[in-house]
Amino acid sequence: MTAEPADPSTPGTVRPGGRTARVRAAVLRAAEDALVEHGFSGLDLADLAQRAEVGRTTVYRRWGSTTALVADLLTDMAEQSLPRARSGSLTEDLRANARLVQRTLADPRQGALFRAVLVAANGDPGTAEALQHFYRRRVEEWAPCVTEAVERGELPPDTDEFEVVRAVSAPLYYRMLTTAEPLDEAAADRAATAAEAAARAGAYRRRNG
Amino acid sequence: MTAEPADPSTPGTVRPGGRTARVRAAVLRAAEDALVEHGFSGLDLADLAQRAEVGRTTVYRRWGSTTALVADLLTDMAEQSLPRARSGSLTEDLRANARLVQRTLADPRQGALFRAVLVAANGDPGTAEALQHFYRRRVEEWAPCVTEAVERGELPPDTDEFEVVRAVSAPLYYRMLTTAEPLDEAAADRAATAAEAAARAGAYRRRNG
DNA sequence: CACCTAATGGAACAGGAATCCCGTTAATGA
DNA sequence: TCATTAACGGGATTCCTGTTCCATTAGGTG
Numbered sequence: 001m002t003a004e005p006a007d008p009s010t011p012g013t014v015r016p017g018g019r020t021a022r023v024r025a026a027v028l029r030a031a032e033d034a035l036v037e038h039g040f041s042g043l044d045l046a047d048l049a050q051r052a053e054v055g056r057t058t059v060y061r062r063w064g065s066t067t068a069l070v071a072d073l074l075t076d077m078a079e080q081s082l083p084r085a086r087s088g089s090l091t092e093d094l095r096a097n098a099r100l101v102q103r104t105l106a107d108p109r110q111g112a113l114f115r116a117v118l119v120a121a122n123g124d125p126g127t128a129e130a131l132q133h134f135y136r137r138r139v140e141e142w143a144p145c146v147t148e149a150v151e152r153g154e155l156p157p158d159t160d161e162f163e164v165v166r167a168v169s170a171p172l173y174y175r176m177l178t179t180a181e182p183l184d185e186a187a188a189d190r191a192a193t194a195a196e197a198a199a200r201a202g203a204y205r206r207r208n209g
Numbered sequence: 210m211t212a213e214p215a216d217p218s219t220p221g222t223v224r225p226g227g228r229t230a231r232v233r234a235a236v237l238r239a240a241e242d243a244l245v246e247h248g249f250s251g252l253d254l255a256d257l258a259q260r261a262e263v264g265r266t267t268v269y270r271r272w273g274s275t276t277a278l279v280a281d282l283l284t285d286m287a288e289q290s291l292p293r294a295r296s297g298s299l300t301e302d303l304r305a306n307a308r309l310v311q312r313t314l315a316d317p318r319q320g321a322l323f324r325a326v327l328v329a330a331n332g333d334p335g336t337a338e339a340l341q342h343f344y345r346r347r348v349e350e351w352a353p354c355v356t357e358a359v360e361r362g363e364l365p366p367d368t369d370e371f372e373v374v375r376a377v378s379a380p381l382y383y384r385m386l387t388t389a390e391p392l393d394e395a396a397a398d399r400a401a402t403a404a405e406a407a408a409r410a411g412a413y414r415r416r417n418g
Numbered sequence: 419c420a421c422c423t424a425a426t427g428g429a430a431c432a433g434g435a436a437t438c439c440c441g442t443t444a445a446t447g448a
Numbered sequence: 449t450c451a452t453t454a455a456c457g458g459g460a461t462t463c464c465t466g467t468t469c470c471a472t473t474a475g476g477t478g
Binding site: 041121122123129135163175177179180190 | 248251345376388395402407409
């Protein structure tokens with residue numbers, strides 16, 4: 001007796017190997033390129049299919065919408081997380097994090113990709129969830145820097161380590177989105193310094209009442 | 210001798226009064242509503258024209274694209290800037306600013322509008338410029354709070370007042386864009402406290418070399 | 419190796435958004 | 449008030465994006 005028809009709504013679940021995996025990888029890579037070049041609003045699935053050397057129909061059937069495609073791209077990006085710094089010094093770790101974010105956003109390709117992805121996540125709840133998952137992973141990756149600083153006594157004991165990590169990224173993203181000023185190393189260092197100063201002053205202590 | 214044909218590329222420049230102004234106002238108001246309801250990607254110019262009780266052709270002719278329309282909306286928004294607080298206390302002023310931003314972003318209507326506008330600015334350089342202008346105006350509006358605190362001796366003399374104001378908004382925007390957590394008053398107060406602590410520690414001093 | 423069918427790809431089809439055409443309306447200046 | 453023409457509005461048209469149909473290809477399994 002053969003297996004039942006499985007779920008036809010999401011192709012690629014019954015035979016995930018070989019061609020299907022190849023197609024997914026090719027489409028996701030092409031999606032990255034297209035997002036970088038034309039942004040999310042300019043995402044043309046016909047062009048995308050041609051880049052990936054894949055039939056248009058396949059893209060529409062497997063992902064259905066551009067937002068769903070970006071959501072899949074985000075889960076793919078979340079899986080390949082970068083290792084964090086481990087210098088043993090809070091100042092050094094936060095600066096390393098800030099510079100990593102700054103280099104990522106300042107890079108023409110990566111920066112455009114992140115902007116496009118932020119935009120896509122805005123319109124669709126599923127994509128938004130994938131984006132939140134991506135950033136949760138990134139923040140969790142770097143949170144131990146702060147936790148260890150707390151254990152060393154450099155920061156107040158009830159410091160919210162996630163808030164500190166987010167405080168490093170926030171000004172860099174805000175600058176990218178609302179100004180035309182370049183994202184240079186000085187901006188990164190200022191973000192790290194400010195986050196550390198605020199954390200030392202107890203601005204990120206957990207509210208417990 | 211009558212005037213020459215004027216610039217036909219931008220209708221509304223030769224006869225900006227009466228009907229033209231009425232049409233512009235109606236369309237911008239309808240655009241706000243449409244952006245709030247369907248977001249930027251769901252912006253339908255046919256529906257928009259119907260809301261504004263204006264011909265579809267008029268919208269296409271005067272603005273040409275959805276991004277140009279949003280850019281015009283942004284210049285309109287930049288002109289009606291809100292008055293800042295003037296409590297005489299840096300702590301109070303920054304908190305007032307933070308809560309204003311927080312209320313704006315947390316408000317279903319305004320929050321959706323700001324997200325939509327950020328999205329639109331991503332795709333088009335002209336819209337991006339209009340967005341930058343809008344935020345420059347807002348930051349300049351609140352910068353005196355910081356300047357006065359410097360004059361009172363509360364902050365280092367070479368503090369970059371614009372950076373401090375931006376530091377208040379940044380974590381709120383970052384939280385809105387990358388997490389699902391609600392933007393409450395606690396988040397606003399934390400943003401204000403952190404910005405003030407970092408400023409007092411000299412994290413936003415101007416680099417002079 | 420051979421069978422079964424999930425998954426893909428090309429082509430035709432449908433729906434909707436952007437553009438063009440031209441008659442109508444009303445802002446501006448004498 | 450009247451003439452001029454900028455600006456608007458409705459309808460037809462074009463173009464493009466997303467969907468459907470069916471033949472073909474190639475995983476997966478005995």
